[in-house]
Amino acid sequence: MPAFARAPEAPRHPDNAIEIEGLTKVYRPSAGQGAKTALEDVSLTIPRGGFFALLGPNGAGKSTLINIMAGLVLKTTGTVRIWGHDIDREDRQARCAIGIVPQELNLDPFFTPRELLEVQAGMYGVPKRERRTLEILDAVGLADKADAYARTLSGGMRRRLLVAKAMVHTPPILVLDEPTAGVDIELRQQLWSYVKDLNARGTTILLTTHYLEEAETLCDRTAIIHRGTVAACDTTRNLLGRLDCKTLIVTVDGGPLSDPLPAPLAALEAMVRGPDQVEVRYKPSETTVGAVLDAFRAADLDIRDLVTEETDLEDIFLQLTRDGVGATAAA
Ligand SMILES: Nc1ncnc2c1ncn2[C@@H]1O[C@H](COP(=O)(O)OP(=O)(O)OP(=O)(O)O)[C@@H](O)[C@H]1O
Structure with missing residues (x-):
């Protein structure tokens, strides 16, 4: 079995993979723009081992939330615990517990997949003898491209390479930010089969997507974010039954x-x-x-x-994110 698909070795097994309490983010005013509240008093709990969907219209605050978890954006107030580690007090452990697949295909075009994964493993301090670069590339179907320049890879291959990159340190939590945007149906299904396999073996998955069908079929819990607040958070089945x-x-x-x-x-x-x-x-x-x-x-x-x-998730989504509706959180 490739390392990529192996259950992650976490130091501890908290009940919840991610715990967010009273999280607020206000971006400072800049370039003539006033201050912008991107997240307001957000509380969310993502159980360990779950497959969790984070939905929201453009500008709802999803990327801000993910970037705070990744340590790329500083929160204004509130607490965030990742795998039991507070991002303020144990930022290194918190960062090691999470692998993030970003929205943008931001790969250095002059590196090969093998080099990219080696550099990433180095950044996370994975000792050379514990690196499983080729096994991971094999798991995402890129073993035969290990030594090709990233710029020669197709969009779908780059996306899978980003998943591989996020997994080099075998994090117990994988966050996928719009992973299938612009990926054709066949590759999308391939990607989901890897991710489902990871989840079945214990990795907690947090997914943001615009494809509500993906959330409906893959995710056991769904949160809907609207204008920086949690409009709903429940099992996907309960949400569907709510309308x-x-x-x-x-x-x-x-x-x-x-x-x-x-x-x-x-x-x-x-x-x-x-x-x-x-x-x-x-x-x-x-x-x-x-x-x-x-x-x-x-x-x-x-x-x-x-x-x-x-009723499908789209009906729920539209009902909750319509103007004036949805502020009644059920989180
Ligand atoms: N660096 C920043 N400075 C000021 N405002 C920002 C900054 N980043 C995001 N925002 C604002 O914060 C709000 C939330 O943005 P965010 O990117 O988190 O939303 P999103 O749900 O991820 O949207 P999308 O699906 O379009 O990526 C938006 O109004 C956005 O304009």
Whole structure:
């Protein structure tokens, strides 16, 4: 098994991989711009071994949060503990516990993947005999490119090289900041299979992505950041269950349907969707599917087919990040 896919050897096993309490970041005024509050009283807990999604519209504060964890941006107030290490008091240990795959493909074009990983391992003080450069490159499918200049690698290869670089010191936490932006579907799936494998072997994953589907299928917990605050933080399943709205598309026999619809359906605010199709939106907290179907019977309509449209993370995201909504944190 390659070192890359091995469960990380952490000195301790805290319950939570990351603990953030009351984190605020105010950027100082500069170049005619006033002070900017990028994060305001953010509290988040990321359990050890989890696969955690951090979602938010552009400018929500995700990069600021990640850069504070990486030691690249200084926080204004609050505490951040990474693998139990406070970033103020144990910054070296905190930094060693985390590997960050940045958004930008910022690789030195004149280095080869082998050289890049060796330099990175040196920076983290990994002794030469403990380095597993080729094993890691193999795990990300780049062993045959070990000695090619980084500038000759495709975008997807560079992205995988960044993942490899973040893993040279075998951190127990891997943070991926928009890792699949601009990566084609095949490589994206390849990347996810590595990352899922890492997670299955114990690495905690924190992912920011614009692809809500990725968060929905990969992540067990999701936090939504909006204007520097936590708008929601819950298991992805609970978040999906939170939107109190379901849609039924019902096809009936013997159309075309009358418009307006018969009274029992009009009472449900059902809408005609086609010559023989009706759409009914209802709140599961107030109405049951049975009551909806009863309305069709009461209207003397025979149901031929019935489809439910499920709520997805995008619906939740849009609801929480719409202006004026979402400030009610459930973190
Ligand atoms: N160095 C800086 N100086 C001043 N303001 C900044 C600085 N960096 C970020 N900001 C501001 O802080 C806010 C949060 O930015 P941040 O980059 O953290 O958001 P983001 O959620 O990562 O967005 P994106 O998805 O576009 O990367 C934005 O309003 C941004 O303009």
